[in-house]
Amino acid sequence: MSVSTPAWVDERADVRESRGMARTILATFVRNRTALLGVIIILTLSLAAIFAPLISPTDPLHMDFDALMEPPSRAHPAGTDSLGRDNLSRIIWGGRVSLQVGVLSMTIATVLGVSAGLAAGYYGRWVDTIIMRMVDAILAFPALLLAILMVAVLGPSLRNAMLAIAVAFIPSFARVTRANTLSIREKEYVEGARAIGASATRIMLRTILPNTMSTVIVQVSLGMSYAILIEAGLSFLGLGIQPPTPSWGYMLATGREFITLAWWLTTFPGLAIFVTVLSWNFIGDGLREALDPRQQRR
Amino acid sequence: MSMIIFAAVRFAPGDPAVARLGMEASRAGLEETRRQMGLDKPIPVQYLIWVGNIFQGDLGVSLSYSAEYPVADLVWEKLKRTVPLTLTAMAFGVGIALPMGIIAGLRPFTWMDNVISAVSLFGIAAPSFWVGLMLILFFAVQLGWLPTSGYGPIGGGFEWKHFVLPTISLGIQLLGALTRYMRSGMLDVMSADYIRTARAKGMPYQVIVVRHAIKNAMMTVVTVIALDFGGLLAGSLVTETVFRWPGIGLLLINAIQARDFAIIQMVVLVTAIIYILINLMADIVYGYIDPRIRFE
Numbered sequence: 001m002s003v004s005t006p007a008w009v010d011e012r013a014d015v016r017e018s019r020g021m022a023r024t025i026l027a028t029f030v031r032n033r034t035a036l037l038g039v040i041i042i043l044t045l046s047l048a049a050i051f052a053p054l055i056s057p058t059d060p061l062h063m064d065f066d067a068l069m070e071p072p073s074r075a076h077p078a079g080t081d082s083l084g085r086d087n088l089s090r091i092i093w094g095g096r097v098s099l100q101v102g103v104l105s106m107t108i109a110t111v112l113g114v115s116a117g118l119a120a121g122y123y124g125r126w127v128d129t130i131i132m133r134m135v136d137a138i139l140a141f142p143a144l145l146l147a148i149l150m151v152a153v154l155g156p157s158l159r160n161a162m163l164a165i166a167v168a169f170i171p172s173f174a175r176v177t178r179a180n181t182l183s184i185r186e187k188e189y190v191e192g193a194r195a196i197g198a199s200a201t202r203i204m205l206r207t208i209l210p211n212t213m214s215t216v217i218v219q220v221s222l223g224m225s226y227a228i229l230i231e232a233g234l235s236f237l238g239l240g241i242q243p244p245t246p247s248w249g250y251m252l253a254t255g256r257e258f259i260t261l262a263w264w265l266t267t268f269p270g271l272a273i274f275v276t277v278l279s280w281n282f283i284g285d286g287l288r289e290a291l292d293p294r295q296q297r298r
Numbered sequence: 299m300s301m302i303i304f305a306a307v308r309f310a311p312g313d314p315a316v317a318r319l320g321m322e323a324s325r326a327g328l329e330e331t332r333r334q335m336g337l338d339k340p341i342p343v344q345y346l347i348w349v350g351n352i353f354q355g356d357l358g359v360s361l362s363y364s365a366e367y368p369v370a371d372l373v374w375e376k377l378k379r380t381v382p383l384t385l386t387a388m389a390f391g392v393g394i395a396l397p398m399g400i401i402a403g404l405r406p407f408t409w410m411d412n413v414i415s416a417v418s419l420f421g422i423a424a425p426s427f428w429v430g431l432m433l434i435l436f437f438a439v440q441l442g443w444l445p446t447s448g449y450g451p452i453g454g455g456f457e458w459k460h461f462v463l464p465t466i467s468l469g470i471q472l473l474g475a476l477t478r479y480m481r482s483g484m485l486d487v488m489s490a491d492y493i494r495t496a497r498a499k500g501m502p503y504q505v506i507v508v509r510h511a512i513k514n515a516m517m518t519v520v521t522v523i524a525l526d527f528g529g530l531l532a533g534s535l536v537t538e539t540v541f542r543w544p545g546i547g548l549l550l551i552n553a554i555q556a557r558d559f560a561i562i563q564m565v566v567l568v569t570a571i572i573y574i575l576i577n578l579m580a581d582i583v584y585g586y587i588d589p590r591i592r593f594e
Binding site: 232260 | 419422423424425427428431432434435439528529531532533535536539540550551554562566569570573574
């Protein structure tokens with residue numbers, strides 16, 4: 001920073017104060033059993049996905065023609081599919097796709113949405129108008145329909161599915177951040193920062209952004225659950241990642257063909273989606289409760 | 299908005315002429331087909347022609363089904379299949395969610411509330427198409443009570459049995475979300491000052507709940523219902539695939555595979571228009587429930 005900060009302006013005051021706050025937040029979060037359960041499940045699933053090559057019983061693409069459509073057994077705890085591939089291995093590998101889509105699409109949506117919201121809220125006027133018009137245009141479509149349309153246009157692939165999901169979630173991040181920025185902009189400490197000559201970028205990134213983070217974090221964790229749901233839906237329709245890569249949605253689509261013959265092909269992948277989405281919901285709710293004092297348990 | 303849809307669809311890679319004639323078609327044949335479809339003109343011109351035709355009530359012909367089949371008829375035909383399903387799903391979701399939300403909100407943190415919250419969480423977190431598959435597995439395959447798929451018995455006609463599973467599958471998400479909002483709405487309202495006042499002046503509990511609490515708690519719920527109607531329309535894309543339901547969802551998915559621009563544009567446009575109309579209706583209903591809004 002070119003302007004030297006006068007000694008009496010303690011820029012880090014809010015940060016130091018938030019140390020104690022952080023502990024309170026963490027304590028509230030940990031006390032929440034379901035949220036903790038969610039964290040444990042997500043951590044387990046993530047580790048399983050990361051170390052899939054090491055822990056999955058067989059190669060998810062390995063076809064065993066002596067074991068076609070076998071019901072769950074000791075050798076294949078979740079049965080095998082019509083090509084003799086081990087269902088459990090495929091579910092573990094499918095977790096990689098869900099994790100990847102969730103993390104990457106939420107990263108894109110957060111970065112773009114938050115910066116758009118910051119700019120719109122801080123600069124106001126025509127910047128605000130243009131950004132918010134674009135956001136409204138995206139919001140004119142239901143998220144799933146928008147994602148389907150985008151993938152239909154760009155062609156089905158994992159990358160396009162992630163992109164489509166990210167775009168569908170930009171509006172919610174932009175709106176939340178804008179609303180927060182509007183109220184924070186009027187605070188004394190922002191005025192103070194401006195008075196000592198901090199640049200607009202610095203104010204937005206160092207002063208306003210940290211104060212909007214708590215709502216954004218809640219949005220991200222709830223967004224993860226929707227992202228995984230939408231990805232599963234896209235793959236189910238054949239618009240997500242292309243076979244032979246295993247993904248939960250696509251496994252359900254193929255399982256549908258054999259529903260009268262093999263219940264395990266539809267039950268287990270769906271259960272995996274359900275548990276993952278549920279856990280993200282638990283985490284999201286727990287975070288909201290911990291970060292938003294108004295939502296404190298009554 | 300019509301512009302976004304048009305641009306998005308037209309910039310798609312893939313050539314409908316190729317899709318129609320097959321990969322082995324001759325160059326001259328392809329050129330001829332493109333001219334018939336109006337695809338040889340510049341894209342802005344194509345857009346103006348499309349919009350102009352819409353205002354004349356001509357929505358274009360499907361590029362893949364048959365050259366003479368108007369898209370409007372096709373979409374209308376399919377809408378008649380989809381809309382009833384969306385409505386029954388909505389009735390199912392709202393009909394169960396509201397009472398559940400009210401009960402949970404009036405008796406928070408009791409076993410009733412816990413059971414209801416669990417049901418609503420299931421609705422939110424379970425992918426609707428998986429619920430559909432599980433329902434098929436249990437009621438159609440195991441018990442054989444209900445048909446696995448389709449709109450009616452083979453050979454045409456209509457049967458209520460075919461509605462049951464798709465309705466539950468499509469409505470379950472709405473049910474989950476709505477129960478939650480209704481519950482938290484009731485919680486908020488019941489701790490409000492005017493409820494305390496009503497109690498203090500000796501108003502019977504039932505009257506307070508019915509006349510004050512539920513009405514005010516409905517405020518957010520109306521918005522959620524409206525927003526979720528769009529979600530239901532989009533969700534019907536997936537549900538229709540699960541149950542092989544011959545509605546606009548299946549139509550859109552097939553059109554995407556065939557790169558049939560006219561149909562994709564129409565389906566998306568129609569869905570978006572319905573979505574916007576529903577939101578408008580929600581605003582009007584809002585005014586009825588809460589007269590304060592009308593004067594703003």
